[in-house]
Amino acid sequence: MRKVRLAVIVGSNRRESINRRLAVALARLGEGRFDAEFVQIDDLPMYNYDLEQNRPASVRRFTDQVAAVHTVLFVTPEHNRSIPAVLKNAIDWGSKPMEHNVWKGKTVAITGTSPGAIGTAVGQQHLRQILSILGSLVMGGEAYISFKPGLVDEAGEVTAESTRAFLAGFIDQFATVATHLELGREAANAQAVTTA
Ligand code: FNR
Numbered sequence: 001m002r003k004v005r006l007a008v009i010v011g012s013n014r015r016e017s018i019n020r021r022l023a024v025a026l027a028r029l030g031e032g033r034f035d036a037e038f039v040q041i042d043d044l045p046m047y048n049y050d051l052e053q054n055r056p057a058s059v060r061r062f063t064d065q066v067a068a069v070h071t072v073l074f075v076t077p078e079h080n081r082s083i084p085a086v087l088k089n090a091i092d093w094g095s096k097p098m099e100h101n102v103w104k105g106k107t108v109a110i111t112g113t114s115p116g117a118i119g120t121a122v123g124q125q126h127l128r129q130i131l132s133i134l135g136s137l138v139m140g141g142e143a144y145i146s147f148k149p150g151l152v153d154e155a156g157e158v159t160a161e162s163t164r165a166f167l168a169g170f171i172d173q174f175a176t177v178a179t180h181l182e183l184g185r186e187a188a189n190a191q192a193v194t195t196a
């Protein structure tokens with residue numbers, strides 16, 4: 001089956017991040033349909049317009065990596081009912097300068113986990129709003145994962161069958177949407193070439 005190139009962005013800089021664990025599990029569940037690469041964001045300096053004249057190497061690496069794909073999966077914690085600063089910072093770098101906004105036209109899915117009962121629902125709403133404003137096509141539906149110890153094991157396997165089935169459905173739907181959009185993009189490009 002055709003695979004879609006996927007950038008995975010984890011909105012946590014914590015070594016033992018439960019969101020990274022969830023992201024690894026999702027990459028495993030989707031490995032038949034996605035070629036996934038994890039994008040580092042915790043080495044980016046705080047956004048500062050003064051750095052625009054000579055963007056730091058870590059920023060260029062980050063934006064190049066995102067710009068090279070059409071499809072992005074965000075797996076993020078919720079911090080104080082919004083997204084963590086480390087993730088907002090990365091999004092801000094990617095959004096500027098406006099004519100090189102790397103989020104524009106991206107096919108995006110959002111999920112996240114926290115030990116809390118509503119599993120990042122409010123933070124995800126903020127992220128959806130930000131990415132929509134930046135021109136991403138954010139997949140509908142909801143995937144708020146309430147994390148219990150051991151939910152994802154060391155190897156990235158989801159241990160609860162009902163959660164595993166739910167996440168498999170989520171990643172499968174995302175792959176279907178992303179594949180359709182890639183095929184559509186390719187068809188449009190081919191048509192543009194033949195009519196030029
Ligand atoms: C949190 N946490 C949290 N959890 C939640 O469900 N809703 C929230 O609004 C917040 N707010 C919040 C703010 C700050 C500053 C911290 C440090 C933590 C708890 C959070 O879900 C928990 O730390 C998770 O383990 C974070 O995910 P990672 O970093 O382990 O992936």
